[in-house]
Amino acid sequence: xxxxxxxxxxTLALGAAVAAFGSLLFIAWKIYFRGIGTGxxxxxxxxxxxxxxxxxxxxxxxxxxxxxxxxxxDGAGKSSVLHYICSQTAREHIAPTRSFNxxxxxxxxxxxxxxxxxxxxxxxxxxxxxxxQAHVLVFVVDSVDRSRLLTARQELHTLLxxxxxxxxxxxxxxxxxxxxxxxxxxxxxxxxxxLSEQRELFLLPTSATWAxxxxxxxxxxxxxxxxxxxxxx
Numbered sequence: 001x002x003x004x005x006x007x008x009x010x011t012l013a014l015g016a017a018v019a020a021f022g023s024l025l026f027i028a029w030k031i032y033f034r035g036i037g038t039g040x041x042x043x044x045x046x047x048x049x050x051x052x053x054x055x056x057x058x059x060x061x062x063x064x065x066x067x068x069x070x071x072x073x074d075g076a077g078k079s080s081v082l083h084y085i086c087s088q089t090a091r092e093h094i095a096p097t098r099s100f101n102x103x104x105x106x107x108x109x110x111x112x113x114x115x116x117x118x119x120x121x122x123x124x125x126x127x128x129x130x131x132x133q134a135h136v137l138v139f140v141v142d143s144v145d146r147s148r149l150l151t152a153r154q155e156l157h158t159l160l161x162x163x164x165x166x167x168x169x170x171x172x173x174x175x176x177x178x179x180x181x182x183x184x185x186x187x188x189x190x191x192x193x194x195l196s197e198q199r200e201l202f203l204l205p206t207s208a209t210w211a212x213x214x215x216x217x218x219x220x221x222x223x224x225x226x227x228x229x230x231x232x233x
Contacts, residue, residue, distance in 0.1 A: 066230040067113045067133050071159070072140030073152050074119040077173040080208035081140055082116055085223045107227050124155055131163045136229055138222070140171045141190065143180035143205075149189045156190060160199070167200040167229055175217045176207040200229070 072078050079101060086103045101116040117123060117130055131137070139156050142148070160168065170192065172183045183205045187193060195201055202225060207217040 064109060064230075065111045065113065066135045067115060068136045068138055068226055068230075069130055069134035070114055070116040070138045070140065071127055071155075072119050072171075072173075073142065073145075073148055073155070074121075075145065076119060076140040076142045076152075077171075077208045078116050078119065078140045081138075081171065081173065081206065081219050081222065082114055084208055084210070084213060084219045086114070105223075107223075108231065110227060110230055112226065112230065127155070127159060128162050131159065131166065134163075134166060136167045136169060136226060137163070138169045138171065138226075140173050141186060143172045143174050143182075143186060144177045146181070149186075153190045160195065164196065165199060167202075168195075169202045169204065169222065169225060169229075171204055171206045171219075171222065173206050173208060175205045176209055176212055 070078050070082060082101060082103055086105060100118060103114045105112040105114065115130065115134075117127060137159065139152075139159075141152050156170075160166070170186070170190065172181070172186045174180055181189065183203050187203055192201060192203060204221060204225070205217050206212075206219050206222065207215065208219050212218055213220060
């Protein structure tokens with residue numbers, strides 16, 4: 001009989017594989033039902049998605065499709081950030097992401113596809129596969145979780161090494177907590193000062209709670225920043 005630790009590791013690995021496979025099935029489903037008989041393949045799927053969004057836009061409107069990739073360790077608050085950016089409605093509890101979340105916003109001529117991939121240890125191995133289609137990377141950090149800041153830094157810099165010019169928005173989240181590190185402290189902890197000046201970099205203190213929407217740390221500032229970034233030629 002396999003030792004309990006080995007069985008636990010195998011279960012976690014299988015869970016991560018199933019989650020990733022579910023994401024691939026989602027994409028394959030869209031390709032099959034939207035592209036059947038058209039010769040559209042994997043490499044052309046995003047272009048077809050953009051064209052479909054343009055076709056759905058009101059006549060005379062210019063619609064540009066952009067993808068925002070939202071990553072961060074599990075528990076950082078990614079799902080809460082997406083919830084308040086997209087719905088602006090109160091919610092007491094938001095369940096953690098087990099695989100991925102996807103939300104769409106149509107703002108000022110932009111169709112923003114916000115894709116969140118879960119941040120558990122096993123799912124992080126799949127993060128790089130989503131980078132190539134992203135126009136902006138949003139990386140959410142738990143400002144209270146000091147014990148995992150080194151892990152967050154390592155994961156972030158691994159992603160940035162794969163995409164040297166991808167614009168980066170780092171959210172110093174959970175600023176409503178009394179023991180949260182400041183944005184300046186997180187800049188040092190995450191070694192953001194070592195990044196190339198050629199990369200567009202923004203570090204925002206945020207609180208992804210209903211009570212914080214009208215404060216200086218409102219996540220709605222993130223929405224405004226994304227619109228500005230994605231509207232650039």
